[in-house]
Amino acid sequence: MAPCMESPTSRSPVAYLPLFTSLALGLAGLAACSKPAEPAPAAPAAAPAAAPGEEKAPAPAADKPFTVGFIYVGPKGDYGYNQAHSEGAAQVAKMPGIKIREEENVPETVAVQKTMESMIELDGASLIFPTSFGYFDPHILKLAEKYPKVWFLHCGGMYVEGKHPKNVGSYFGYIDEAQYVAGIVAGLTSKTNKLGFIAAKPIPQVLRNINSFTLGARSVNPKATTAVVFTGDWSLPTKEAEAANSLADQGVDVMTMHVDSPKVIVETAEKRGIFVSGYHANQSSLAPKGYLTGAEWNWGKIYTDYVTHVKAGTAFPHLLRGGLKEGFVKMSPYGAAVSEETKKKADAAKDALTAGTLIIYKGPLKDNTGKVVIPDGTSQAQTDVELEKMNYLVEGVVGKIPS
Amino acid sequence: MEGEALGLLGVPLAVIGGALRVSPPYLFVSLGECLTEKSGRVNLGLEGTLIMGAMSAYGVSYLSGSPWLGVLAAGGVGLLLGALHAYLCQQPRVNDIAIGIALMIFGVGLAFFLGKPLIQPTAPRLPAFEFGNWSSSSPLRAALQINVLFAIGIVLAFAMRYMLQRTRWGLLLRVAGESSDSARAMGYDVARIRLYATACGGFLAGVGGSFLSLYYPGSWNEGLSSGQGLMAVALVIFARWDPVRCLWASLLFGSAGALGPALQSVGISGGYHLLSVAPYVLTLAIMMMTSSAHRTLLGQPAELGAAK
Amino acid sequence: MSQPASRLDFEAVLVPLAAIVVSLALFGVFILCNGVSASSVYYEMYRGAFGTWFSTQNSLTRAAPLMLTALCTALPAHLGLVVIGGEGALVLGALASVVAAHLLASFGPWVVLIGMGLTGAAVGALWLGMVGALRTLRGVNETISSLLMNYIAIGVFKQIVEGPMRDPASLNKPSTLPIGDANMLGSLPGMDVHWGLVYGVVACLFSYVLMRRTVFGFSARMVGGNVRAAQLSGISVTKRVIATCMLAGAAGGLAGMTEVAAIHGTANASLICGYGYAGILVAFLARQNPLAVIPVALLLGGISASGGLLQRSLSLPDATVNVLQGILFVVILASETFYGRWKRAPAATVPAPAASVVAEVA
Incomplete structure (x- = not known):
């Protein structure tokens, strides 16, 4: 490795003064810290609760x-x-x-x-x-x-x-239930009938969200189509922004997403003056004008339930799934741009999903290549495991599952 | 399709728009690195500078309410990191590439540490020139929104080329980069020249970071830079140490990156992972075609340790 | 430089030690500025990295892949090349080793594991060998080509894992078919650390002997010292460059294979986690010395092992350890300047490590 070219003069000790000052500063810092450091290692390692720095934690009751x-x-x-x-x-x-x-x-x-x-x-x-x-x-x-x-x-x-x-x-x-309702809002709010969906990867969970969103939109607006862009990974801010802009360029006026952090997409949509529907958490504060609604998780209920069960030693199901009815997912409050008429229709669908009277995936259902994926007379309820292997995009989705 | 949208025509437009939106960070970092390398030193740490710049710009803009103060702060932080790099490398036996990598880790770590409270808040962003207002097409208007910083960057690229070729300062810088002995023989302090060059290079990289957080994508989070700083350093060699070619290289790289999402938005989505590596393949291919084993690259400063 | 050997040894230990002390001190000041007690941070870091047997094994496990990926940079450095392509060699090596596992599945675990190792190493070698070939045959800068090839390798990897090699049963996390539990690389006897650690240590020792004690290593270092001199003495620069880059790639590919065989049991996007980039740091910190790679990788493993505890018990951000790493690297690399400063000082008067740095030179 080639060392840096050096002029002979810079070898004089004076040239190093700042470096030494910083070293000395560092040492002084060490001296200052080393005093309280002494007793610390003596704390019993077996009792982690006694570790220093935990005073801030709330005192446990038991x-x-x-x-x-x-x-x-x-x-x-x-x-x-x-x-x-x-x-x-x-x-x-x-x-x-x-x-x-x-x-x-x-x-x-x-x-x-x-x-x-x-x-x-x-x-x-x-x-x-x-x-x-x-x-x-x-x-x-x-x-x-x-x-x-x-x-x-x-x-x-x-x-x-x-x-x-x-x-x-x-x-x-079953967050796709919330996406279905969001699709209804999107389908009724869109003026261009072009919706956009920015997704990370073409996996069944994501495809199900895209399809439910599209089916929701088309249930109230048969002319609506959804253009999909896959970014390839869960968190790629620049590419997500680029996807949002590309979609807006194509005339999309409502978009939603399935990526880990929707912040950039929501903000880009607001900047482009189009509507957006959130995901995971409530992002309404990021887009006060364009935020319609959003599909949110409600983990608090699941977590507190679980902790109560485990702590008390009571039995609980090992596999727990639920949608709107069980309170696992919820909708963001409607934004200002959502009309009363739209709210009514969306609420009706939400109530039907909660009551279990509305089934999203029922035949006849065609994918966007024209192939029948669910034949007439068959319906797949949310608990149907077939839905977890989803590998198609329904009619009305523009785009292909990339391979 | 219904026919009122741009359809396939939208692809080139999105690519042009994408180039204008995505390339500025590449441009600023590569200009900064170009300046540094012309003086005979490599600063691989500009990725760290970029991220520190992005974080501090967002933070200062949020706290002060002025995005321009944020840009200045980003430049200032970059200046300091650049000066630190130059100062450390000035010591005998200290390797500039190694220090660069170390400062990259330091910059990224510090930015993530200090940036934790900044992920949530929304800071005021930089304004844009609306060059497309004459048009009634909103995609065109959006594509032609050009950020003031980018405009400055374009001017800077030409100014820097002029500076390097025609001014005394540029000549000095090049002498330091071509032969430190000659510079010393002429009575100039090479270390000082490199200090200034590296610090200014850091300033530019910091400003590039402010573009990321304050304009496009315009947000602070930990995935903000996917290696743009590293890539920009690579682009300098690709651009043969010429500031104006840095501009073209940045635009090319930005537009290649915008191609994938643009194609998908009209329904073409085969091989999307391969499409997303297209810019890298393209860069490698051009380098393979234009390099030669028998001569050093034209424009390469002779003192560069990395390219020996 | 006619210094007694003991003086050099003393420097080689004292300078890095002093640098570590100084970095810890600077880090302490940084922590204090953030209103957290530095002593509790030091204590938690010790507890998380080496304080218990569990913590020590945690650090060792994390160090294992870094030793191999560090060689991706350290070996070509002997020829004066800065190669940063460890990440690409790792992911492609991992993918190739899975292919080998499936092809050899009927021959039993031993054949499968050996086949995986050889295939992973071979593909890694070809990948970085290309970097060497581009450098020496076409004059393409190896730092850029290896960086670009990382991105390309990751794209190719994702495309293959999500496309032709995808296990249809891996619904929401696209992966290849698993290699099978029977073919997994186990733990070292009496420890919860996988065999990858041994691979790493052996590879480092082998590289050290090769580079410092053989004709190949001597000629390679000669190329690094002076290309013209090497050419004049009849050494084929092209061959040395390509062979060394291939060895480097083989180490990276082997790292990928151990990640598959010891941890994941399949190839998926979780393999792309920056081990290749961390290896660059280890290599530079070890001053490109394969032997020094071992303790440096351990140090880095310890730091990352303690990061979680800092988050959980002191509510510090996860980036805290990155800050420490950054400070550590900057100070250690800057401390290189202090080598050879004790030439005129009598060897007998050696004060305490930290103080000497300031006292001797100031």
Whole structure:
């Protein structure tokens, strides 16, 4: 490696003065810190509750607090997926006798195994909510076998009775119900009849949201079409903004999305003067003019229920799924641009979905290549596992599933 | 389709618009790196500077209410990081590439640390020139919205080329980059020249960051830069150390990146992962065609350690 | 420089140690400025990185892939090349190793694992070998080409995993078919650390011996020192450059294979997690010395292992450890300037490490 070219004069000690000053400053800092540092290592490592710096945590009511760990794949204030979960965690934190430990930006690698293990070994957690889909296999499964007394409740709905360890549970919400209602609002509000959907990856969950949104829109406005742009990953702000602009250029005047953090898309839509429907969490403050409604999670209810069950030792279903009816998902309050007429129709659909009288996927249903995907007379209710293998885009969606 | 929209015609428009929206950060960082490298030093840390710039611009704009103060703050932070790089590299046996990588980590880490409270709030953004107001087509109007910063960047690219070729300052900078011994023989302090060049380069990279957070995509979060700073440093070699070619390279790179989403918005979506790497393949292919094993690249400063 | 060997050893230990102390101190000041007690941060970091047997194993596990990816940069550096293509070699090596696992599935775990390792390494070698070939045959700057090739490799990887190689059962997380539990790389005896750690250590030792103790290494370093001199003495620069880049790529490909065989059991987007980029840091921090890569990777593994605990028990942001890493790298790399400063000082009067930095030179 070539060292930098140097002039002989700069070797004089004076040239280094600033460097030394900073070093000396650093040392002074060390001296200042080292005094309180002394007693710290003496604290018993076996009792993590005694670790310094925890004075800020609320004093637990019981002698041994029940520790619950939450793990997020991204930053917890992202206006999206992770924020929805951390809002749920905040509700758990308010429960008496419960202490929560949170860790954000944990990748779906061996890092999440170590985080879970660290929460168990060092924090004494007895229940962990790893909230990213990709944490399940192999990471949670491996840890669950190693720690049979700890509960691992995963967001994604992948638990299979008999195949997976007994101390694992999984939950997920039928958020496409909320997207269906949002589609109704979009279909009735659009003037160009062109809707846009910005999605991360062409996976069944995402396709189901696109299809439900489109079916909702076309149930009230048969001329509506949805143009889809896949960005390729869960968080790519520049590409999401580019996709939003491309869609707006194509005359799309209402858009929604399925990416981890919808902030950039919502703001771009507002900038372009078009309407937007949110996802994951409530983004209405980002687009006061154009925000119509949004499909939101309501994890707080699920988390507090789970914690109550696990703490009390009562039985609960390992696989938990629900939609509007069970309160797992909800709609953002309607924005100013939504007409009374539209609200009425959307509320009617919401009530029908809640009552279970409206089935989104029923035949005859064609995909956008003209192939019949659900024959006449057949209907697939929300709990139907066929829906979880969705690999088509319904009629009215512009675009192909990229391969 | 119904026919009232632009349809396929919208693709070139979206690509042009995309180039104008996406390329400014590349432009500013590559201009900054161009200046630095002309003086004979490589600063690989501009990715960190870019992100620090983006964060501080957003923060200052949010706190002060003035996006332009944010831009200045971003430049200031970049200036400091650049000066730190230059100062450390001036010490004997300190490797400029290594320090660059270290400062990149430092800049990114610091920006993420200090930027946590800034993910949520919405800061005032930079305004744009509306060059498309004559048209009734809203896509065209949107494509021709040009941010003031970008306009400055374009002027800067030409001014920098003039500066490097025609002024005493430019000559000095080039002498320092071509042969530090000659510069010293002429009685100039090479270390100081490089300090100024690296600090100014950092300033520009910081300003590039402010474009990311205050104009496009116009938000602060941790995924804001997907390596634009690193890529921009690479573009300088691609542009053969010529500021105006940096402008063309940035535009080319920006438009190649806009192609994927634009095609999908009209329903063409095959191989979207491959489309998204098109800009990188294109850059590599052009480099393969234009390089030669038998001579150094035209315009390359002889003192550059990285390109020995 | 006619210095006694002991003096050099003393420097090689003292300078980095002093740099670490200084960086920890600067980091402490930074933490104090943010209103958190620095002592509790130091304590939590110690507890999270090496304080318990669990923590130590956590650090070791995290260090394992970094040793291999660091070689992607450290080996070509001996020829004066700055290659940053570890990420690309890792993901493509991982993908290739999965293909090998499926093809060899009927031969039993041993054949599968050896086949995976060889295939992963071979594909990694070809990938970075291209960087070397482009450099020496076409004069394409290796830093840029390897950076561009990272992005290209990731795009190709995603396209293949989500397309032709996708396991139809991997619904919401596109992955390839799993390689099967029987074919997984296990843990080291008595530990919860996978065999990838041993691969990493062996690869570093091998690289050290190769580069410092063999004719190949000598000729490679000669190319790095002076291309013309090397050519005049009859060394084929082209061959050395391509061979070294291929070795570097092989290390990266092997890292990908261990991630698949020891952790994921399949290839999916989780493999793209920046190990290749972290390896660049390790290499530069180790001054491109393959032997020094081992402790540096451990240090980095320890820092990342302690990051979670800082978040959970002190509510510090996850980027806190990135700040520490940044400070650490800047100070350690800047401290290179202090090597050779003790030439005229008597060896006997060696004060305490930290103080000496200031006292000796100021």
